[in-house]
Amino acid sequence: MRLRASTGTMNSNTRTTAARTFLRSLNILLKFARLYGFAHLRTNAQFQTTWGELQTTLAMDSGAGFLLGVSGPKLLLDGVPVEGTPAERSFADLLGRAGLASIGFTSRVTTAEFTELVKAFALAGTKQGGLTAQLKEALGNDPNGGIRVNEIRFVAEDAANTRSGLAGQIAAQALATDAGPMREWLNDPQKLLQMIVAAEGVESGSGTAGAGSTAGNGPGAAAHGRGRESGAGAGGGVALEEDVANLVRLLSSIHHASRQPAGNLDPSALQHEFTGLPMNAQEMLRQALASLPAVASDGKTDGAALLKLAEHMAIRFALRRFERGEVKVNAVRQMLDRMGGEIEHLREILTAHEEKMSKSGILVESHADILDRQFWAAVPESGKRAVLLSTEAYCVPPRNVRQYVTQLVDQGRLSEAVSILTNYAGCVQNRDAEARRRAAIGLSELAELYAKTAQDLLSQALRLVGEQVAVEKDKELQTLLGAAFARLSQEASARRNFAAMREALESLARVEARKESLAESLRPRIGVENRLGEFMEEAMRGNCPAELMEVLRRVSRAAAEQAAARFSRSEKREECRRLTGLVQGIGAEAVAHLRRMLHERPAAEAASATGLLSVLDVPALEEELLERLAGWDRAYHDAVVRQIASAGAPERGRLLVILMDRLDPVVWSEVVDEIGMSGDAETARALLPLAQGEHPDAAGSYIQVKAIEALGRLRSGEAAGMLRKIVEKRCLFRWAHPNELRVVAAQAMLNIDPEWAASYLPKSGLGAEEMGLAPLDPQPNAAWLRQRRYARVQLPRTMSAVAETSHGEYKLATQLLSLGGGLATAESRLTPGVQASLKIQSGLRPLKARVLMRKAGPQHIGFEFVEMELEERARLRKLLAGLGKPSSIFNLSPVRPSPQAVA
Known part of the structure; x- marks a missing residue:
């Protein structure tokens, strides 16, 4: 099972890398298409490269595809932020300003669809209204299409209403909750612009119908003759929309005429267009034109003033319809959508400067966004709160949710902010698939807001999203929900919210029980395992929080591997002790995984587990090493010895004695040194043959010297007789053993039998300087792992x-x-x-x-x-x-070996 999980993680990482490669190629392709045109050779070559990378990425998946999304300035890949260049950030800004939450690519994508996508970006430039329109025209709304464009929308709608603009969807559900506060808002003179007051002349008409109009009957008659049809509630119907639309068109004509040379002006044309308006529209225009000098700061009726006038009129009339009780979604939405289109046309005529900015690659905000922002600002407090606490909170664009919640937090109304965000997260479990889709898109963008508003919010959101991921059947929604889950988890990891991380892992376990392949694709994206090293360091620095320990237990295998790798890099004894305690706290599963690493992994990985196992499970370590060491290179033998020495386990001396015959002779000197430093005198008997030079595999006399020094450190009484012979034995007129061997033996006897040394050494012929450089004894409380064997x-x-x-x-x-x-x-x-x-x-x-x-x-x-x-x-x-200047001739260390070791 571990092999399958490791393979899944590797495949997911490979898929992520492939997707990021495709993203970079797509960005280059879009630049080429804008610079050279789609038919250019360079564009065509880059198209083939990008298409191939897209197919490679999709082939790595189980069929769910992948999601290219945007959250503020960040570009998201399946919910995980992409660390990109300014070009990628510009691309993210382009999608966000266009009102696009994400673009999904599925395995059904065709070359024709991908071609249309690229052409849409190339033709639209950087004007977001143009981009949205081009994408809709090119890709349509086919639910079975290979490329799905997810747009940020405000209110719930069915497929028949998807043509409505973004700003036009703001009205009914945001405003239909409380008419009283809205009336108070409208009557506040501080909140109404002077131009809107001037435009209200239409409201004071005599009630006579304009051209082609008849007075409405019933309650709708309060509209003063602006209804085109009879019937209750119809008085504020189409005539008002037509009046505003005609007015905006006439403003365009006025501006166009003002730009013509004096000889080309045709007053009769304007007069004909003016007289063709209904009486209500004519009165509206008179009042509007009268207000322009007061509106323009410099006394000129410039384009900005005309735009402002048109915008505020559209918003004002929409609110008036609400005040009269026309709260149906379609009525208000369609009106604002139509007005937005007319004002956008006016803007194209007036704003030559913005056109230059657009052609230069500078992003220009679409008029749908402008109307959206203005309309949301006009909604009263109670209306905003009501819609955000309703079951249709998913309809509100994430940026408006962020703005309102941030305002609540700044005012100290934290409980209200938490309630709104909790309710919004609950929309992912809505019965309506479209509601779940929009909520998932919104959560991806609001993840940072959830993380910084309250500690428990991320946990609740992750639980709700995780539950829905586990039961979701729609492939596209699985992708969107998975992206939201990954984005929330990333925020939890980045902010060290261990409770939320634990919830993410528990939710992932529930998903794995139902959809194993989906869980495997999510696991590397949630940001736990790739930050595990940071969490381990935090756990080692001080008291480990209980939530962090729970997180480590949830990823016990990855935590065990991380601990083993960190142990290999440790330089201080305290670090090793804390790592050992941490693995013990994680539990038996972590130790079992270390055993599996030693048994199954290649030598490089297996060797890293030996240090911890030398403390946690010596029998298993001994058994595995006796079997595997023969097949490893000398470098891994060296690593094993150093790992065991670093762990400092009481049994390390005995373990090294058992393993010595299986180790490369090159590392024997290190092994013998560590046996002596272990303080376990029971191992001294195994060193005696080496000290006498009798071991057949010993690498020359250097190992004999090391063995004698180790016996001295262990204070081995069994070795005393043999060492005395080395120091005392003579042959005729010379000593029987080399001087270096005699010096080492004499230094060992200083530790084993100080009385004999004091009586014999003065007549031994050994110099004080030679005897001064003695081996150093171990220091159990030393801070550093690698203790000095000799004075430097x-x-x-x-x-x-x-x-x-x-x-x-x-x-x-x-x-x-x-x-x-x-x-x-x-x-x-x-x-x-x-x-x-x-x-x-x-x-x-x-x-x-x-x-x-x-x-x-x-x-x-x-x-x-x-x-x-x-x-x-x-x-x-x-x-x-x-x-050197040794501080002492003799090394009379107070440190003694363990009592049972004394001979």
């Missing part, structure tokens, strides 16, 4: 050295030296762990040794001796003794 000597000047590896020779400048290794700078980079032959320039001939290179910071490289002749080590000791 700072060289008065750097010593040149050459390291020869299988890849060539590297020049080093040695700065520090000890009997165990050194620190140097290198002219070129050396790979840590590589084996090398080292020559250090000293005197007439260089010191020679085999070393393993170690990482020692960005500017330095360390090296550790693993093989050295006794004569070379004696020369090194003499060199260090002459340069």
